[in-house]
Amino acid sequence: MKQERFVALHSREWDILQSWLSALERQPKRTMRQEQALDFPLSYRRLCHHLALARGRGYSHEVTDRLQRIVQQGHRVLYRPPAPRWHRVASFLIAGFPRLVRAQWRCMLAAAVLFYVPALITLVLMQLRPELAHTVFSSAQLADFEKMYDPANKHIGRNSGTDMQMFGYYVMNNVSIAFRTFASGLFFGVGAVYVLGANGVEVGGVAGHLNAIGYGGPFWRFVVAHSAFELSALVIAGGAGLQLGLTLLAPGRQRRGPALVAAGWVGAQLALGAFAMLLAAAFVEAYWSSIAALPDVLKFGSGALLWLLVLGWLWRGGRAGTHGA
Amino acid sequence: MLDTVREIETPEGIALRLRAAGALPRAQAWMVDMLLRMGVFIMAMIPLSLFGMGGNGLAMLLLFALTWVYSVVCEVWLGGQTLGKRALGLRVVNADGTPVTWLPSVVRNLLRAVDVLPGVYGVGLVSTLIDPYARRLGDIVAGTMVIHAVELPAGQQVPTFAAVPLPVVLAADEQAALVEFAERSAQLTPQRQEELANLLTPLTGRNDTAAVRQLIGHANWLLGRP
Numbered sequence: 001m002k003q004e005r006f007v008a009l010h011s012r013e014w015d016i017l018q019s020w021l022s023a024l025e026r027q028p029k030r031t032m033r034q035e036q037a038l039d040f041p042l043s044y045r046r047l048c049h050h051l052a053l054a055r056g057r058g059y060s061h062e063v064t065d066r067l068q069r070i071v072q073q074g075h076r077v078l079y080r081p082p083a084p085r086w087h088r089v090a091s092f093l094i095a096g097f098p099r100l101v102r103a104q105w106r107c108m109l110a111a112a113v114l115f116y117v118p119a120l121i122t123l124v125l126m127q128l129r130p131e132l133a134h135t136v137f138s139s140a141q142l143a144d145f146e147k148m149y150d151p152a153n154k155h156i157g158r159n160s161g162t163d164m165q166m167f168g169y170y171v172m173n174n175v176s177i178a179f180r181t182f183a184s185g186l187f188f189g190v191g192a193v194y195v196l197g198a199n200g201v202e203v204g205g206v207a208g209h210l211n212a213i214g215y216g217g218p219f220w221r222f223v224v225a226h227s228a229f230e231l232s233a234l235v236i237a238g239g240a241g242l243q244l245g246l247t248l249l250a251p252g253r254q255r256r257g258p259a260l261v262a263a264g265w266v267g268a269q270l271a272l273g274a275f276a277m278l279l280a281a282a283f284v285e286a287y288w289s290s291i292a293a294l295p296d297v298l299k300f301g302s303g304a305l306l307w308l309l310v311l312g313w314l315w316r317g318g319r320a321g322t323h324g325a
Numbered sequence: 326m327l328d329t330v331r332e333i334e335t336p337e338g339i340a341l342r343l344r345a346a347g348a349l350p351r352a353q354a355w356m357v358d359m360l361l362r363m364g365v366f367i368m369a370m371i372p373l374s375l376f377g378m379g380g381n382g383l384a385m386l387l388l389f390a391l392t393w394v395y396s397v398v399c400e401v402w403l404g405g406q407t408l409g410k411r412a413l414g415l416r417v418v419n420a421d422g423t424p425v426t427w428l429p430s431v432v433r434n435l436l437r438a439v440d441v442l443p444g445v446y447g448v449g450l451v452s453t454l455i456d457p458y459a460r461r462l463g464d465i466v467a468g469t470m471v472i473h474a475v476e477l478p479a480g481q482q483v484p485t486f487a488a489v490p491l492p493v494v495l496a497a498d499e500q501a502a503l504v505e506f507a508e509r510s511a512q513l514t515p516q517r518q519e520e521l522a523n524l525l526t527p528l529t530g531r532n533d534t535a536a537v538r539q540l541i542g543h544a545n546w547l548l549g550r551p
Binding site for chain 1: 335337338339341342377378379381382383384385386388389392393401404421422423424425426427428429431432435436437438439462465466467468476477482483497498500501504505508547548549550
């Protein structure tokens with residue numbers, strides 16, 4: 001068939017599809033309700049067939065380019081991503097995320113070791129030789145910590161500011177750290193190792209120093225509740241980073257490209273879970289941890305409960321039989 | 326075909342053409358986004374400053390949203406385009422040419438933290454220069470790419486002349502070459518047209534302007550015009 005005849009036969013069909021697609025871009029909802037929407041997959045596939053014919057028969061660019069443009073537009077519509085479902089967010093947080101954490105237990109264990117071992121060592125060293133605090137922190141920082149956890153302070157853990165302000169600050173600060181920890185894992189895991197170790201030394205240092213100068217009481221009362229979410233989330237973000245870096249180093253029985261893409265998907269889900277945990281941590285830290293007037297029993301009781309909850313969730317969440325999916 | 330065009334076969338058995346966007350338009354789109362976000366933040370600070378310390382917290386939350394959430398939400402809900410990308414006519418797509426989905430968008434925007442190092446997008450720039458499809462590291466790991474959303478104008482029309490049947494049967498690629506010559510003749514100088522047409526004197530038996538007219542006539546015949 002000659003090109004002119006081909007165009008004369010089908011041109012109207014192409015124009016109709018083209019105008020429907022253009023209308024869809026302007027008014028998506030109304031256009032989708034038209035009857036023509038039901039025919040769209042069929043007419044799109046017919047158009048694809050026409051393009052293949054036009055290419056096969058060596059028609060000129062005038063035709064192939066015209067068809068190609070409609071195809072590019074139609075492809076985006078036919079294969080558009082599904083609408084997000086809120087219940088999937090819930091089922092991910094309750095079941096999918098803990099399952100993913102357990103599936104990556106080696107990286108998580110390594111991250112936990114990389115974080116907790118330096119923290120414990122610094123904590124113990126600070127008890128034995130308190131002057132070491134000055135090598136880890138500057139004196140301005142030390143003065144800051146001492147002011148924050150002064151037993152006379154009625155808002156522990158902060159110098160000034162309201163709950164709302166601190167909530168915003170914790171979200172911005174902690175989540176950014178977690179996200180960067182994950183991302184820096186791409187440097188063969190070195191970034192994640194560094195961030196985990198450095199944060200371990202810092203957390204252990206603060207705890208050790210305050211304990212050594214006798215401000216341990218307010219400090220532990222402050223951190224016990226939100227640390228359940230915060231420290232676990234940091235370890236998980238670090239583990240996600242390690243997992244990404246290790247995949248780059250040793251992709252296993254896959255090429256590096258596809259292996260990295262798969263690791264990126266896993267890492268992004270872990271980072272999103274860590275983000276949710278850090279939101280919870282920021283909320284607890286800003287609105288609960290800072291209240292100084294509560295009795296010790298309540299403070300440490302709630303802290304223990306939260307730790308049990310987080311660890312239990314990560315350990316049992318999403319096991320077969322306990323979830324609907 | 327240019328080497329930055331990535332051809333992807335769709336389930337319908339035809340090829341999608343994705344034209345990869347290089348570092349420069351992407352940097353411009355980023356600048357537009359940056360200025361927009363700074364504008365929004367500054368405008369928001371005016372009412373927030375009335376709330377005192379609490380307003381500070383809200384400002385911090387807003388800063389967080391603008392830094393980490395803005396790109397993902399825009400890309401997923403606006404068909405792969407942040408406002409800056411829309412202004413520059415760019416679009417983020419999955420590796421199979423479909424609009425970007427949640428997880429790939431999250432991956433590429435989290436790994437932005439690596440691409441911005443050191444200084445202003447050092448790693449990202451090197452990566453876009455090395456990769457054949459100008460992807461930064463975040464794009465490679467997410468399996469996404471940034472393409473030009475605006476299609477090129479369709480090919481020129483063949484000028485309408487009286488059709489002249491071909492004296493011999495030509496192979497398909499020879500026919501295609503003839504039609505393409507007729508399509509592009511409007512963009513060539515008359516001298517260049519004649520120079521090319523004179524190469525085919527054995528076919529047309531003519532020279533110069535007459536040869537050009539005859540070749541376009543052949544092209545018209547191939548297209549099936551009267």
